[in-house]
Amino acid sequence: MHAPDGFLNVGTAVATGALSLGLLGMAARQAGDELADKQIPLAGLSAAFIFAGQMVNFPVAAGTSGHLLGGALAAVLLGPRLGALVVAIVVFVQALVFADGGLTALGYNTLNMAIVPAFGGYACYTFFRRFLPANRSGVVGATGLAAMLSVVLSAVAFSLQWLFGATAPVAFDDVFGAMVGVHLLIGIGEGVISALVVSAVLAARPDLVFGARDLPKADLVGEARVPARVFVAGALVASLLVATVVAQFASGDPDGLETVAEEQGFAESGRDHALDSSIFADYATQGVDNEALSLAIAGVGGTLLTLVVGFGVFRAVGSTSGRRLT
Amino acid sequence: MGAGHTHDLHVPGDSIVHRTAPEAKLVAAFVFVLAVAVTPRREVWAFAGYAVLAVVWVVASGIGPRRTITRLAVILPFITFAFFLPFIGGGDTTDVAGFELSTEGLWGTWNVLTKAVLGATTSIVLASTTPVPEIVRGLERLRMPRLVTGIISFMFRYLGVITAELGRMRTAMIARGHDPRWLWQAKPIASSAGAMFVRSYERGERVHAAMLARGFRGTMPTFDDRRAEPTDWLRAALIPALAVSLALGGLLT
Amino acid sequence: MTDILEVSGLSFAYPNGHAVLDDLDLRLASGERVALLGPNGAGKTTLALHLNGIHRADAGSIRVAGIELDDDTLTEIRRRVGMVFQDADDQLFMPTVAEDVGFGPANLGLSGAERDARVAEALSMVGAEGFGPRSPHHLSGGEKRRIALATVLAMRPDLVVMDEPTSGLDPAGRRELSDLLAGLDHAQLLITHDLPFALEVCPRSVIVSQGRVVADGVTAELLADTELLAAHRLELPFGFDPSFLTGRSAA
């Protein structure tokens, strides 16, 4: 998701830049109050960890590999404020020094890769914690689900920015459907890996996990009972469900968000709906009368298709440039 | 370890670009990329001008075309996306080799492609001619908060230490026959990443102690006595100034 | 002459309740080189971290050059006590050697030519002239250790404390370090379980075990006391000739 220069229009770049700067400034101040003079070395080392963590290849399927994005993981380990700051700095350095993501795209890249996954992911984390047991399994499970959703949230954020800042005539619905679909799959890997990493940290130094600070140490020891295989299966089911919902949403006509954007005069090139000419055109399946049912089938089918295509892409590029797939 | 990121993108040299002060180069890079970004996509002649300027930059910095092109590979995923635009875009169509392609989609591809390549080339020239500590120093001179430059500086100092440790863990796993192929076999790698976090954090605490022991009280001292000379700014301004005139030309027509 | 370091009645427990130092007393005269010996977990590193106020004692006091360590004297004490950490990578955190060596002087308020002079002086004391522009990451273990020493010498300390200075060094690097330390005028407290190294560099040794000083005397005599060593999990290397010790302690 390291978008290059010129991916969204200048207005969006400037607006997201200002928003990111403001939010990070606040995050830095608050994290600074907490860490005092420890902030620079701890944040620096954590940034190095996230950077290195993004370079680690994890197995995905049949020997192909992917890598971590790390926004939600950073938030659970370091807290949303320091987490967002650290990942944002990683994103900034990647653009400046590694040509990975455009300099003028920093506003939306920071928002989508650091701020949204850290704060959004942490919000999901606290939400799931409520329904999960207050112990190590609860922390690990909530991390996995939150990390998965954080990736989807980034995709949603990107789609919304596309709504305002599109540079090509691809409708919001299409971008939204495709982005969310693909990122549901990426999210499964992100969720599993983040959960396992947090589980390993809990085993060694439970006091270092920001998101588990509310729990007494005694509740954090012991094996976390969330087998990875079960998690993958659960996440697949969850993503199929979300896809069904997305399909319903994407078919809404007239599209609520886009109408708002047009009324506000924001939508420039995203205007042409052009649903008919699009390969993701209208999620409804032919020949099924019940509209909701047909949409559901379309959503599930779309997810499976994405799975197959994604798998093919992983196979093709995964081994050489797994790090770049998002 | 993934492809791409190594820690030393800097290509030692003594070119005119290498010798220019980092803050001047940083400003030049940002202005150039900004000029490119605001240029309307249909001003093809302006992009031709930018391309000439970018080539001049690469040649003047002596980093060589092959290295530049190899490093440009980081933008490939997005370029791939851009090539779909003519097929999924709506609106009027143009006939290209028998295909009915969206005209706006084609312009979209052109837009993303040119801007992404020009933007990435700029970063590559910057990073290849400026060692990281110098980039950090340049940012500091441009008044980026010391907190952020401090974090960046620590990040680079320990990135190599951490990746080396991760590499050793990985070697140890492979040496014991670990060859995961599916996501649910990722636990050992994820656990080593978790252990890595603990080690990194603890190192952060020890580094903090080492800083305190030498009188640190919360603000990083600056080691910067040199400032960019007017000649630095003049040298660095040449290419962005031309780019800005191209952009203005493009915006006004 | 007053002692450069006076530690008395020092007790300390980590926040997790682990009591590590227990009523510990230790004195060093100025210019004296003392080895602090003890098994793993004895509390040596913890003691060192007290000497310049990284950890603060639960009970007892620390005086450096007659100045009692408290909130007001913390900065002064940190200048006077130069602490070299066990892992040089923890100590060398700046992008270049020159900036690392200049970090302490900069925190003392020095800048410009004055600071550069300090850096040059410290680098030449450890025989590392010309290392200034290099990146600490790319130095050898022995070089890192010497630069780490330079980072504290640049603050012109009265007392240098080194934690496990020989760990990870090859024999030649160890040799260079012992020559270097023997040539410095500073009082030194060298934490180690490298007994031959202690014998080489330090006329006097102190054995710490379970947070207390259990022996204090001439290094060669302590090392000749096999029962004492065994009681505190200290061992001379295989093949080390004990008669060498008796010769030294008689002299």
Ligand SMILES: Nc1ncnc2c1ncn2[C@@H]1O[C@H](COP(=O)(O)OP(=O)(O)O)[C@@H](O)[C@H]1O
């Ligand atoms: N940060 C810490 N929190 C809790 N216990 C610690 C901490 N650091 C060290 N300890 C414990 O204190 C004891 C003494 O440690 P240390 O001073 O490092 O010993 P030495 O340097 O002599 O090997 C050990 O048992 C160690 O486990």
Ligand SMILES: [Mg+2]
């Ligand atoms: Mg120790």
